[in-house]
Amino acid sequence: MSTTPAGPRPKFLTIGRIGMYCFILVCAIFFLMPLYVMVITSLKDMDEIRAANILNLPKELSFYSWPKAWSQACTGFVCEGLKPGFINSIKITVPSVIVSVGLSAINGYALAFWRFKGAYFFFGLCMFGAFIPYQVMVYPLLKIEDALGIYSTLPGIILVHTIFGMPILTLIFRNFYVSLPIDLFKAARIDGGNFIKIFLYVIIPMSAPITIVAVILQVTGIWNDFLLGLVFAGRDNQPMTVQLNNIVQVDYGVAEYNVDMSATILTSLVPLFVYFISGRWFVRGIAAGAIKG
């Protein structure tokens, strides 16, 4: 896929092109408006929010809401802000990403090069899992984790993320490995490589691009998860999204919209950072996840 359309840029502005630019600008305003509102609301104090237009720039910059959202805002009876949620989200995301990407890479490798009878039946079953609504699996899975003694614990939520990340990641890795030249694998076999050795010395060194795509997909996906964190993480490990919702929705006393918006921005910082840094890779992740090979 080339990144720019072929041919030169048209030289003259026609009515049509002006109209086109207008439409694109209107769309851009629509897409940017919530981000703009989020940022400026977080920089206003409550008096100004109550008195002035939501779209107006703040008359005076107020940074009151940021530290409050980070370390003092209340979720029910606890007033520790989003910080514990941020730490929990990291504690959940990092191991979940490592385990799910590692496991799925091995799955993809085994499926691509070491097919055995029935392997693709189970792969199909696994892919089918990607489309089952979480609501169907949440309760029975909760029972399974309860029986294993890991419900409401960090390993419990990590296992859940590994399970639900597996179908799409396995597919991505399998598709990537299938596209590698098979002769490479054959040569490694002739040289006496076995399952593990070929994976370690031939496949892993070539997996960098697809691993980046998979990691980006998982980091944003797990960071943004709400439902699974709510059900499986337990009170002590609630991820940032769950705490954000608690802070905003459970408002005893006066609603502080500036604090709410600061908290919202703080929660989306990690995925936005990943998105702006990785740009092209993020897009590749979408394409890899969506287009079946």
Added chain:
Amino acid sequence: MPLFRNIASMIALLPMIVISLTVFVGCIIYSFVYSLTNSKLIPVYNYIGFDQYERLFKQRKWDVAVENIFIYGFVFTIGCLIIGFLLAVLIDQKIRGESLFRTIFLYPYAMSFVVTGLVWKWVLNPTFGLENSMHMWGFGWFELDWLVNRDLAIYAVCIAAVWQGAGFVMVLMLAGLRGIDEDIWKSLSIEGVAKWKSYIFVILPMLRPMVVTAIVLIAAGVVKVYDLILTLTSGGPGYATTTPALYVMENFFKRADLGQAFAASIIMFISVVCILAPWAFYEFYLRNKYATN
């Protein structure tokens, strides 16, 4: 050929096989079995036939949930497709600042549904939100009370969802557009076909696989919608924006009506299968049958 030639591969795929069988298949069987019981707070096997389903279909709330999911599914899917396709076409017109616009249109997709819901809840706030802005600019007649309006609240959810998801469709479509052979464009311009006509009647049909993939992925996501509605409207006003997912979660965790929740989740599952079955049959069976790997 020895039976266990690929023993290492089998061991490597064991986690995937176990998870597929216990979680993906096991949970559905579990849910179905207990949907035939009158379990309340804990699952007990007390067979009552299909009474839970009968009860489910008599619930006014379930009717509203189903109606909402159809409205949401229709508006969200169509909205994403139209806006996504338009944006992709416009971005493909050799415009200035192409990558900037692409970044703007896709960034909401990196945010979580929780963040999306909370931002739009603030933007559409009936007291301080956009309605107030318009009033302040002298458009006193302007009304945007969707979040507190029983009939319109579900459309507020649709707007927020389209805002988040349109960029995803744009990326898919753009990948498709960039894959179109230059010769097709040349012959179209020699024939003197108007550009908009070529896009609708020639290019769009060529992008059919992309469109189908986009529709299937969006539709599968529609059934799952939970976080967005929970944060934006909490299913309200009243239960005007409740969805099957909310209904299930409420019966699991708030009302302790497990049997009812299982029955509703099984209906959700069946509807996803109905959406996916024809596509999966084509994608995985027919194509693999006639294509070589």
